[in-house]
Amino acid sequence: MGATLAALLRELEPDGRLLMLERLGEPALESSAAVNNAGTGHAANCELNYTPERPGGGLDISKALRINAAFEQSLQFWSALRERGRLTDSTFIRPVPHLSLVFGEEGRTFLRRRHQLMVEHPAFAAMDYSEDAGELAGWMPLVMEGRREQDCLAATRVERGTDVDFGRLTRQLLAGLTAPHGPLELACGVEVTGLQRRGGLWQVAWRSRAEEPGPEQGVVETPFVFLGAGGGTLPLLQRAGVAEARVYGGFPVSGEWLVCHNTDLVERHRAKVYGRAEVGAPPMSMPHLDTRWIDGRRSLLFGPFAGFSTRFLRQGSLLDWPRSLRLTNLLPTVQAGLGNLSLVRYLIGQLSQSQEQRLEALRRFMPGARADDWRHAVGGQRVQIIRQEGGRGVLRLGTEVVATADGSLAALLGASPGASTAVSIMLEVLKRCWADRMVSSRWREVLLGLVPSHGQDLNTDAVLLDRVRRHSDATLGLSREPVPPGAAS
Template identity: 45%
Template sequence: MCEDSEIVLVGGGIMSFTLAAMLKELKPSAEISLYEMLEDVGLESSMVWNNAGTGHQALCELNYTPKKSDGSIDTTKAFAINQQYELSKEFWAHCVKKNILQTPSSFLNPVPHLSFVVDNIVPYLKLRYETLSKSPLFRNMQYSQDHDQIKQWAPLLLEGRDPNQQIAATYMAEGTDVDFGAIVHQLRDSLSRQKGFNIYVNHKVTNLTKEGNTWLLDVKDKTNGTAKQVKAKFVFLGAGGGSFPLLQKSGIPESKGYGGFPVGGLWLVCKNRDIIDKHQAKIYGKASIGDPPMSVPHLDTRIIDGKKELLFGPYAGFNTKFLKRGSLLDFPLSIRANNSMPMIQAGIDNVPLTIYLIKQILLTNGRRMRKLNVFIPSAKLDDWKAKFAGQRVQIIKKDAQGRGSLQFGTEVITSSDGSLAALLGASPGASTTVNIMVQVLKRCFKDEMDSQEWQDKIREMLPSYGRSLEENIAHFNECRAQTASILNLPFKEI
């Protein structure tokens, strides 16, 4: 049996549903089919316990502002991510206005974002603040080394702390906590009511091949074991770690040389309601010297199912699965002739990462508490429990020198004719979903995106699209104030 579908999306997470929602806004007549191999959508990286829920806007994430060789702060990534997350908020606001998404507090809540450091890292944080606060994007950032002020922002940081210890923090009231799983389910419910959108759960795409101008996908129904083929003009592989093996099977030249390195995660989750109620912030620290960016510690207030929670982590781990509910054969089966050398080179160059992961796997809860005690000196093991988080696949690809390199970020790979796009990588992925999907649209729907009709619709959904908010303060204030008002978020005009 062979079915026809104009557009096929593989994977039922935040990426696929965002692309589906945008396409339905731009082209309501589009015929879209979405295939998810699990029993429901949003159960992997988009699931609320499987990610940090941070609306990544570089307000507190120190790995987005590295120190350059001359001692200055590199703000390039921070500025880009800040504006990219704003596009996500603008799209969610558009969806709220059109009743595509529900009450904002059901998926997005204001939670201040803080950076917190101790001892010899204090000068770095001060320089970061002085550099970032010159930009309109970060003008409202506050900085303090005063224990009393920091205690007002985050009381837990000062409980049991040596009053003579040197500490510093930055504070941004405009931070957010996001339930990406809730967004997925709300988009699913809205899209399911639209003509021309079909969702198939418990359906696994096992292979895909190009036939002329169309893709032929082999799909297995996991509930009864039956198989079918689906023809599509455009395919998006947005299945998290599951995208990588399908990208390899596609055989497109652009996929050659790519490898994937899986990394798991674990949280410490607070069990004590009194402690949880004292804290209302997302606080990011700085990774220890030699540790990878994925190890950045953070103490997170989360709103999960309408209830406040408190998490600390992540603690990294390693297994060979590309998905939390994947197969231990995922990683070994991904090694091919065209990517084996880049993967070997990346392995040689990242021996410290291997050592770090081994140490993380061997950590006891008692040793995990030592990291938490940097943030909360008074924290006790009895108040916390360990909980596994999601599984990520970091990208391995050739760098500018042609050597295999491990990448920490998100990347879209598209075929030369724009008929296939695949998403690889990790953070800040979910937060910058809308910007990523705009890139997919520009590469894969080029003629439509160049049309005045689509440009007008894009501007309606994303008022700041294509404009530098840094260079137009009036427009900056107008766009961000409107979005904040719709989403019930704090905003202070600059």
């Protein structure tokens, strides 16, 4: 998120000076690292929680449409940076079909209705639906092998899906920003110890965590601060002492995976197959059998399984959660827990799982899975948002921008869909913190060059959607079509 905002500001304000303080020894080792997230280019193609059932019946696909349009903005931005030489290559993103998988007649009915609604919109017009065992075997052979004839399955497929290594992308963005004469100074091994507003500027106190010789601590003054530290954002926001932080609390949840080390199986599965989350489970728990590229190597993962730690970051402190509790968020945190007892029960059940129970969950997707082919691995930490609303604590499952009234500080809380919609989210940060510049002709012209659909609705303009998709796919190597002259204009 921070690298995306810095890349946007570099294009909008070429003479600006940027400083990034990174707690670890290198960038993108925490939330952005490929091993610590799902790696799916979240476009709502396969994530069934983005199309919930309405209380009175029917399905709500409005969130899916918003997320798809937001991901298209990310693709446009990455494409523009690739053309300008800001990104050295496009190996951070690869084409992988996105599938939704359901079991049983009720699941088929749900998926059929979902497909019928979604294909009416240009964004999902190419989505296929099938209940045919032979066709499904072609889409996901490992899932269909060993199935009984009477098994009741259905799936949808979007061929234009992607896997994104957000760690690699982050490092490429920062390499371009920190190159000679670049606008960004990147300081690694530095921990923020204080945030204080004085005389119209923020004073950011820091101390070194690195072993290399150099200053051990210092203070930086700046007119604007962005907090994009993943699970570590909430403590920083609280440290800033702003009124906007008082309504927030957080609940940490970790992800765990089964990783396949049988290269034959890895090569045979070429899709991201998403199922339905258990009742009461958080969105990040949607089970999926996933083709992944981690550090340039093709992998196969199944999960996630939920774990629990009081750390807000994988490389954080066990005191992170206790230290985040305040008089203003303690009661809302308790209320959110009482209001989500199904989630609490789910987490308790996940924590007590054995390796054999994880394999049983995998075998629902992949009946022939053998224990010898899979090992257990721990992924990243996520902090779910708890917000005080109407005098009660509410668990917010999503991504949320917090900004001070004067626009001098912004922070990003939450998890999914996260990095996939980074460009859309950072455009919101710009709108809330630089509202006057966002309406200026110069910024609008620059933004249209970076994100051609900016300010327009891709869900109602099929011609624009087709044009930007063709251009992004060709530029990022997601198709073999040549880039048409002026396609992005």
